[in-house]
Amino acid sequence: MNSTYDPLVGQVLDERYEIVAKVARGGMATVYRARDLRLSRVVAVKVMRSDLGEDDEFAAKFDREARSAAVLSHPNVVSIFDQGSSQAQPYIVMEFIEGETLRRVISREAPLPPEHALDIFEQVAAALAAAHEAGVVHRDIKPENVMITDRGQIKVADFGLARQVGSPQMTATGVLVGTASYLPPELVTHSRPDGRSDVYSAGVVLFEMLTGKKPHTGENNYQIAYRHVNVDIEKPSERLAELGLAADWPIPDYVDALVLGCVARDPRARISDGRELLNAVRRARLELARGGGRDNPGLAAALLPDSPVDDDTAPVYPRTADRPRPAVSGRTPETVVVRRGGQWRASSTSPVATSPSETPVPPPAVHPVSPSSPTTRHPRSHRTPVFPQLQISHDPVHRRRRTVLLLALIVLLTAGLGFGSWWVTSGRFTTVPPMSAMNENTAREAAEANALKIATTSAYSETVDKGQVIGTDPDTGERVLRGSTLTVTISLGKERYPMPDVVGKTLDEAKTALTDGRMAVGEVKEAYDEDEPVGQVLKASEEAGAQLKKGTAIDLTVSKGPEPIRFPDLVGAKTNDAKKQLTGLGFAVKVTEEHSADVEKGRVIRQDPKSGTGKRGDSVSLVSSLGPEMVEIPEVRMKSTADAKKALEDLDLKVTVVQDSDFPIPLDLASGTDPAAGTSVAVGSTVTLYVV
Structure with missing residues (x-):
């Protein structure tokens, strides 16, 4: 982001944090790259927008972000270093992340293979586990808040909406807090956020990594929120099938179950918190590594939380009519529990059925007794027992014993009930x-x-x-x-595998060895080599036997044979220069010599080959000129013209006969030559023969 016109760039906050450049701007604050002058390190400084500084609610959210994140110390959470205020603008100093957001990775690469998606998601779950164990709910998990460092480490950032569990709700009723595409249904309706809310948002992020698409879309945030409340999120594998990508990125059933366990609309049917989520992700990753992506219905069932059972009011059974009761006069209405429409309700009227399907409960049986009956014994007082056949002594000693026994029985019953309750609720x-x-x-x-x-x-x-x-x-x-x-x-410690020895193998053999050794083939380059055949591996980016992580990309250099060299045409050049040039190109030079009347001594008469291409070590033949061949003109004086001419022609000389006498009668004798006898001339030269 261009920071040329930002007034904070170049300033120093609290005489410590020098603002270097603007990194990003959000709804509440702007993030800058800064230098901590005291500790000489690069940090990120998040400064609240100046127009929001006087808003108490935004200031409270800004302060809550620092306090919520500051209680966390985890490698997958962006660390908070400091907090302060400069010129009435609150700021937070945090760890500076060199890397990119998960949003960019999804936009560039999604859908991601399940093993890659779970590798990222495990670290997000680890961050949520640490936050939930510290009592902090993030409330805004989305790809934009998941950072990926240049070394591949995941960092969860932006606790601007986070709060401590149990803290007062700061958002007015009816206002959506968070990002609509990742908003849990319970936050749209009525509930307060807890760990399950973060699990839902994280599950939506995992769905998006696996499919490249958000589960719910709409024309505005309220349409999206409505779908989160009323429409179940489908399995990622089903979405890929709709997109026609199921064959390219097969998703096993337990990964589908992991996503569904996160995004259940009913929070009670959802993975409960970050720690349970982390355990589930690790189990899925372990099975993915072991089974190679094959389905595992048992694990899929284990990863789905049990669905909640809605238990309406338990049925209350009315008293039976034949229960023994003391005699009473008149009829007293009693409460009748009637099941209607699947629910039990009470009625204090006389037991008359309200519908043909309802059976009235009969009143208690009343047995009138005549006063003159000899078997009737009316109680003398309110202490008189109902059952007169039982003879109970009223002696004080007996009464005390009964009291002690009763107290002991009560103590034993209480202890038994207490132990039983403890065992049922906690002891077991x-x-x-x-x-x-x-x-x-x-x-x-x-x-x-x-x-x-x-x-x-x-x-x-x-x-x-x-x-x-x-x-x-x-x-x-x-x-x-x-x-x-x-x-x-x-x-088992760090997963490491030995680097196979691939130098000297063909490219196909090397690729097979790397794949079998759990490595990956990286960049393949070609290079000329004078000794190794085409297609043979010359070099690998890792030494054979080195212990490497699974999936390490190995770069290979493969031979493309000897380098072709063009033959220069050196006919007419000085022989020594020609030989030096050819030797420098890597050719073997063979020089022979011969006389030449046309080529100067020491220069190349012929070259073989003198065009086309060869390779280092090929042989090139040069014929070097010795200059013309010389002969000495013999003495032919006083020889006949024919003999003299023959003597000269036998030396490969050309002869021109000239009559050089005024004597009237020709004698047919040679009188001399030009050049004169004893002179050395080149073979093929013309000699004048004078005759008389």
Whole structure:
């Protein structure tokens, strides 16, 4: 973002934070890259907009962001360093992230393969687990608030809407807080946010990573919010099938179940918080690594939380009419519970059926007794027992004994009821102890101390040392039945594999070796090589035997054979220069010599080959000139003309006969030559023969 006209650029806040450049601008604040002059480090400074500084609600949100995030110390949460105010503008100093947002990754690469999406999502879940354990709800999880550093680490940012669980609700009724595409249904209707709200938003983010599309769309935020409240989010695999991408990015059933467990419209049917979400993601990633993307219905069922059962009022059964009662006069109406329309209701009228389907409850039986009846015994007082056949002594000693026995019975019953209640509600349960960073033996001891059994499984971890506990299922702090089995995941350490030796193999062989060795093929380059054949691997970016992470991209350099070299045409050049030039190009030079009447001595008469291309080491033949061949003109004086001419022609000389006498009678004798006898001339030269 251009920061040329921003008045804060170049200023120093509180004589410590020098504003360097504007990074981003949001609805509440602007984020700058700054330099901490005291600690000499690069930081991000979030400054509230000047027009919002006097708004108490925005100032409270801004302050809450700093306080909420400051209580968190986790590698997947953007760290808060400082907070202050400069010229009535509040600011927050936080960790500066070199990287990009998840939104850019989704826009550029989605739909993402399930293993890549879960790799990112696990770190988001880890951040939410840390926040929820600290009592902080983020309330605005979306791709724009998930940062990816240049090293691939995930950082959750922007706690501007976060608040402590149980803090007063600051948003007026009817105002949507958060981003509509990721807004949980319960926040649209009536509920206060909790960990399940963040889980819902995170599930929408995972859906978008897997499909490249948001689950609900609309013309405005209220249409989108309405769909979140009234329409279930479909499985990611179904959305990919609608887009025609199911074959390209197959999604196993347990990944679908993970998403549905996050985005259930009823919060009670949703994964409860970040810690449970993190455990579910890790189980899905482990199965994805083991099963290679095959469905696992058992795990899919385990990742879906149980659906809540709505239990209406329990049926109340009316008293039966044949219950023994003392004699009474008259009829007293009693409460009748009638089931109508699936619900029980009470009526204090006389028991008359209100409809043919309703059966009236008969009144208590009344047995009038005549006063003259010999069997009738009227009570003498309110203490007279109803059953006169029981003879109870009223002796004080007996009464005290009965009182003691009654008290003892009450104490025993109370203790029994208390113990039973304790056993039913708490006694039969125990709590999963914290086991992180324990070794297996220590974890077993901790489990036995809490009346639990252990089943171990293993997984690779980049952060937990080999042999130590990564996590448990159920998670730390959860209530479980005594004697139940606790699944403990033991770290296998960092997942590393040896780099295969691919130098000297063909390209296809090298690719197979890398794939079998759990590596990936990176960039393939070609280079000329004088010794290795075309297609053979010359070099790899990693040494053979090096321990590397799974999926490390290996760059390869492959031979494309000897480099072709063009033959220069050096005919007529000096032989020494020609030989030097050809040798410098890598050719083997062979020089022969011969006489030439046309080519100067020491220059190239012929070259083979003198055009086209070759390779280093090829042979080139040069014929170097010795100059013309010389002969000495013989003495032919006083020889006959024919003999003299023959003697000269035998030396490959050309002869011109000239009559050089005024004597009237020709003698046919040679008188001399030009050049004269004894002179050296080139073969083929013309010699004048004088005759008389």
